Amino acid sequence: xxxxxxxxxxxxxxxxxxxxxxxxxxxxxxxxxxxxxxxxxxxxxxxxxxxxxxxxxxxxxxxxxxxxxxxxxxxxxxxxxxxxxxxxxxxxxxxxxxxxxxxxxxxxxxxxxxxxxxxxxxxxxxxxxxxxxxxxxxxxxxxxxxxxxxxxxxxxxxxxxxxxxxxxxxxxxxxxxxxxxxxxxxxxxxxxxxxxxxxxxxxxxxxxxxxxxxxxxxxxxxxxxxxxxxxxxxxxxxxxxxxxxxxxxxxxxxxxxxxxxxx
Numbered sequence: 068x069x070x071x072x073x074x075x076x077x078x079x080x081x082x083x084x085x086x087x088x089x090x091x092x093x094x095x096x097x098x099x100x101x102x103x104x105x106x107x108x109x110x111x112x113x114x115x116x117x118x119x120x121x122x123x124x125x126x127x128x129x130x131x132x133x134x135x136x137x138x139x140x141x142x143x144x145x146x147x148x149x150x151x152x153x154x155x156x157x158x159x160x161x162x163x164x165x166x167x168x169x170x171x172x173x174x175x176x177x178x179x180x181x182x183x184x185x186x187x188x189x190x191x192x193x194x195x196x197x198x199x200x201x202x203x204x205x206x207x208x209x210x211x212x213x214x215x216x217x218x219x220x221x222x223x224x225x226x227x228x229x230x231x232x233x234x235x236x237x238x239x240x241x242x243x244x245x246x247x248x249x250x251x252x253x254x255x256x257x258x259x260x261x262x263x264x265x266x267x268x269x270x271x272x273x274x275x276x277x278x279x280x281x282x283x284x285x286x287x288x289x290x291x292x293x294x295x296x297x298x299x300x301x302x303x304x305x306x307x308x309x310x311x312x313x314x315x316x317x318x319x320x321x322x323x324x325x326x327x328x329x330x
Contacts, residue, residue: 086142140165
């Protein structure tokens with residue numbers, strides 16, 4: 068192979084990276100979502116989320132870079148989900164090897180920059196890395212919300228919202244959004260807004276950018292007040308029966324998001 072950073076190596080790097088366009092997010096595949104998004108789709112919207120944040124305490128450029136790099140290894144190892152029963156340490160080892168393989172194709176300076184960004188995110192070693200981790204989960208529940216709207220099946224993907232409980236919605240969310248919640252009557256007006264005090268507040272910098280309808284709907288879903296009155300969300304057994312896949316004792320359970328998220 069030509070030396071690292073050469074034209075041929077860069078082309079190889081770009082072709083490997085292009086696989087992310089064809090790697091579907093495993094959590095949606097396991098829940099039989101039609102035409103599930105790719106890892107690349109997910110990373111792109113995360114990067115835009117980082118770009119539009121107005122939190123002056125964060126290095127926005129670094130947040131965008133972290134978002135662009137955080138799932139890069141999946142072009143080689145794929146999107147490993149909890150249902151795959153791969154231990155966390157083994158998942159990290161595979162992804163670390165993949166990142167080394169990828170970055171060997173780049174010049175020394177760029178190789179170090181990308182690998183260090185990936186490690187920073189994996190180790191949650193900075194405020195920016197922790198913020199981008201929250202964006203990872205915010206983007207996931209936004210996508211779940213959109214899939215349910217497209218399928219007209221409210222509550223079908225509640226597992227994904229549940230997996231973010233205590234992570235996405237920071238302590239100040241209720242105060243900032245309570246008035247907006249009162250004005251919008253999309254979900255049952257008797258349902259309380261998202262509970263406070265759950266976690267880091269960094270992602271609150273993003274949510275003022277959402278419409279009132281999206282903020283309220285997604286917030287209620289994370290808090291468990293998601294399904295319109297008179298409707299009941301289907302459980303996993305019903306999902307399996309509906310898709311004729313069966314969920315006996317030996318069947319693979321598919322009701323979990325991938326990684327700590329859908330991917």
